[in-house]
Amino acid sequence: KAGVTQTPRYLIKTRGQQVTLSCSPISGHRSVSWYQQTPGQGLQFLFEYFSETQRNKGNFPGRFSGRQFSNSRSEMNVSTLELGDSALYLCASSLGQVVDTQYFGPGTRLTVL
Amino acid sequence: AQKITQTQPGMFVQEKEAVTLDCTYDTSDQSYGLFWYKQPSSGEMIFLIYQGSYDEQNATEGRYSLNFQKARKSANLVISASQLGDSAMYFCAMREGTSGGSNYKLTFGKGTLLTVNP
Numbered sequence: 001k002a003g004v005t006q007t008p009r010y011l012i013k014t015r016g017q018q019v020t021l022s023c024s025p026i027s028g029h030r031s032v033s034w035y036q037q038t039p040g041q042g043l044q045f046l047f048e049y050f051s052e053t054q055r056n057k058g059n060f061p062g063r064f065s066g067r068q069f070s071n072s073r074s075e076m077n078v079s080t081l082e083l084g085d086s087a088l089y090l091c092a093s094s095l096g097q098v099v100d101t102q103y104f105g106p107g108t109r110l111t112v113l
Numbered sequence: 114a115q116k117i118t119q120t121q122p123g124m125f126v127q128e129k130e131a132v133t134l135d136c137t138y139d140t141s142d143q144s145y146g147l148f149w150y151k152q153p154s155s156g157e158m159i160f161l162i163y164q165g166s167y168d169e170q171n172a173t174e175g176r177y178s179l180n181f182q183k184a185r186k187s188a189n190l191v192i193s194a195s196q197l198g199d200s201a202m203y204f205c206a207m208r209e210g211t212s213g214g215s216n217y218k219l220t221f222g223k224g225t226l227l228t229v230n231p
Contacts, residue, residue, distance in 0.1 A: 055215065102160075
């Protein structure tokens, strides 16, 4: 069974631009979560989607948004990029129950110049 | 207060030896889950092992075992017979409110960088 895939793997943007990251979960998984990883803040939860509905949201500004499609694929959007948004963005999928293990993708490394 | 504390920023171990990576947690929930993930330099987070708060036995997965001491709120990862490929960052994570709850996020510790020497 194929794992979680994320595209693109690397991205370079400039301040003020916006970016969209994509995540395809493991087949059969209906939950997708997004995390931001930086050297300073570590791994922080952004949001979680299940059946196209956001169930949980972390403490990030409204510039960070996401959505999930009917095939469980998810996108994350960051508008008006800031230098501090440079990070590894990790997507994780699970079956969707609160006790289920989350399996992560390889991440998208975003650099904001 | 930090919910997950990993006090060892870095650890060194000789190949074929066992190593213990420490993790303590803080929660007022009775029902929660503890996870360990490995992150090689490539960046992908690899799931290693899971322990539920009501599990009476310590979890084991191949060379990985979790030393769960509920009263002390610790969930240490033990890697037996270390291999060169075990060199990576290791993260302890917790999900709270797993009994009838609606919390789907994982809270991570800062991680421990393990280096296996030949």
